[in-house]
Amino acid sequence: MAQEAQPDVVPTPDPLPEITSEPPMDYERLGRILAALDPELQPSGPAFQLTILDFPVFVITDTGADRMRAMVPIRRAEGLTSEEMMRMMQANFDSALDARYAVANGTLWATFIHPLSPLKKDQLISGLGQTVNVARTYGTLYSGGGVQYGGGDSNNLQQELIQELLKKGEAI
Numbered sequence: 001m002a003q004e005a006q007p008d009v010v011p012t013p014d015p016l017p018e019i020t021s022e023p024p025m026d027y028e029r030l031g032r033i034l035a036a037l038d039p040e041l042q043p044s045g046p047a048f049q050l051t052i053l054d055f056p057v058f059v060i061t062d063t064g065a066d067r068m069r070a071m072v073p074i075r076r077a078e079g080l081t082s083e084e085m086m087r088m089m090q091a092n093f094d095s096a097l098d099a100r101y102a103v104a105n106g107t108l109w110a111t112f113i114h115p116l117s118p119l120k121k122d123q124l125i126s127g128l129g130q131t132v133n134v135a136r137t138y139g140t141l142y143s144g145g146g147v148q149y150g151g152g153d154s155n156n157l158q159q160e161l162i163q164e165l166l167k168k169g170e171a172i
Helices: 027-037 082-094 121-136 154-169
Strands: 042-044 047-052 055-062 067-076 100-104 107-115
Touching (some): 027 047, 027 121, 067 121
Antiparallel strands (some): 055 067, 067 107, 100 107
């Protein structure tokens, strides 16, 4: 018996989900997002001040340059040791993620800097969270939170701390 040829059946692909694009970020939209994070938001000229986990956060926009900067003051820069500076630079490479340590006007800051108009809502919120985390973990983990990029020094330094603590805990 000869087999009858079956026509090739091509499966119908699932329809693509509808992609909704966000409008470009601007001063007004940024303000609405920040107000959702802190109803006590204080706008002032091209800037905003809000509080996240008891940390003061300053967000400054420059629409002419299409840039924004979020900043959390950490401490006076005077008196920073070379070891602290080295550790912050290591963290900027691998564990601070999108946030950075920076020094300006005599102050050590945690910062998040991004072009304004292409900034997405979730990027903004994540960047603010990372900036607060960088400020919170100054002097300890120096971390923006979450994952760390490989190839840097931070993970090993954090592992050394854990190993040191484990050794201290062996006697208990």
